[in-house]
Structures are given as C-alpha cells and as structure tokens.
Amino acid sequence: MKIYVCKDYERMGRVAANYLAAQINIKPDSVLGLATGSTPVGMYKELVKKYESRDISFKDIVTFNLDEYVNLPKENINSYYTFMHENLFDKIDINPENINMPDGNAKDFDSYSKEYEKAIALKGGIDLQVLGIGNNAHIGFNEPGEYFSKETTVVDLTRSTIDANSRFFDSIDEVPNQAISMGIGTIFKSEKIILLASGKTKAEAIKNTVNGPIDPHVPASILQLHKNVLLIIDEQAASLLDKNCYETV
Ligand code: GLP
DSSP, rough: OOEESSSHHHHHHHHHHHHHHHHHOTTTTEEEEEOOOSTHHHHHHHHHHHHHHTTTOTTTEEEEEEEEEEEOOOTTTTSSSHHHHHTTTGGGGGGGGGOOOTTOOOHHHHHHHHHHHHHHHHHOSSSSEEOOOTTTTTTTTTTTTTOOOOOEEEEEHHHHHHHHHHOOOOOOOSSOSSSEEOOHHHTSSSSSSEEESSGGGGGHHHHHHHHHHOOTTTTGGGGGGGGSSSEEEEEETTTSOGGGGOOEE
C-alpha cells in the first residue's frame, strides 16, 4: 500500500485527478469505478477542468458507480445519480450508455445485483476504482461486520453512517437506512485502487486501515492485501500515521 499525503483538500483533489487523467491517457477506453461523497468533489472539479482544456476525453470511458441509496428517487437531490450527473457526467463528453450506476429502485435486488456484477465482468473488469472512506472505515457502503462482503448487494446502513450522511439531508429521518453497494469482493477485483480521505474525522479510520490487523470490523483494512492500492489523503487524515510510512506530495 502506497500513501501520498497532500497538504490540504485542494491538493488531494489535484493529485487524484492527475492519477485518473494518466489512466485515461494511457487507456482511453478505461473502465473506471467511481465514488460519491464530499471527498471526491474536488477531484471531479479538476477532471472537468482537464476535459475543458482538452487534456482528456471521456468519450470511450466506461464507468461503474460504487453504490446508491435504496428507495430514494433518482431525481432526489441526495441520490448518487444526481450527485454524479451534477459533479461530473453532465460536464464531460461521456457516452450516457457507458454510465452504470446501481439502481436503488430495482424491483428485484437479488437478480439486479447479479446483473450489475455481470455488466462489470462483460466490460473486462474495473481498471481503476476510486474510493472514499467512512468514519467507520466503510468503503462503498460496506459497513463493519463479521465478514467481508463479496458481491453487489443491499446493505443496512449503520447508525454512524446515517448520522454522518444526515448532513446532506433536511433531517436525519430522511436518510435512507439501506443502500445497494458493490461488495468488497467486487472492489477487490479492480486492477488499481485509489482511496481518498480528507480531514481529522477520517484519521482513525486511516490509521486502522493502514496499521491495524485485517479485520471485517474495519472494512478498508482488507486493502492491505491488494496488489495496487494508493492512498491519497490530506495531512489531517494522515495525522495518526507514522511519518515514515508515507510520501509527502
Ligand atoms: C458514503 C459513501 C462512501 C463515501 C463515504 C464518505 O457513505 N457511500 O462511498 O466514501 O460516504 O463520505 P464523505 O466523502 O462525504 O466523507
């Protein structure tokens, strides 16, 4: 696991966008796994700038998003569908047919989840997966538990995640208590993974991810076993790490 520590959120976004742009330039038909949340917003802004200055094009890029709330209409301001369109898809030249997002309103989640897995496999798997991390070290919406989830499935959100995500909703009662998420197994099959984290509230999760034992109660800790993971985090998120274990960029 390689770790880049950036001075602040803005720098983190630029470093992550440079990494994605390099991937897009070397493989213009890359399959990208994309994340939501406040953490990757700066990276998406930088990617849009790179698209506008013709540094990169998304015309042959295929995307698969990590997760979506269950039973939230996709037009809802807090759906990840809306988030992705507002922050990225509506501002770039991606072919809408190449956008894949889990459907939080699917009729039959079991068969839908299998289809989502199949669709990823049909595209040859994910070349580069972007991750954020929850305060409790969840990735996607894979919450701490007794085992590492394997494939895309519906998950119950923990109180800690509902509390953390309630800042985007008018009231905590509006936060869905379930989501559909790629599994840890799905994420793990990606060729390369970058995980972004910013701010003091993520410092403990980052410390446990990097130094702690691999434990399903710290879902991101499994990334220690992946062959190509880069953490791009800011100084506050890195504040509990040993200075010898990262590079400052
Ligand atoms: C949500 C998303 C995760 C994201 C996490 C952190 O739970 N499902 O993919 O990493 O929030 O969000 P933020 O970046 O806003 O801290």
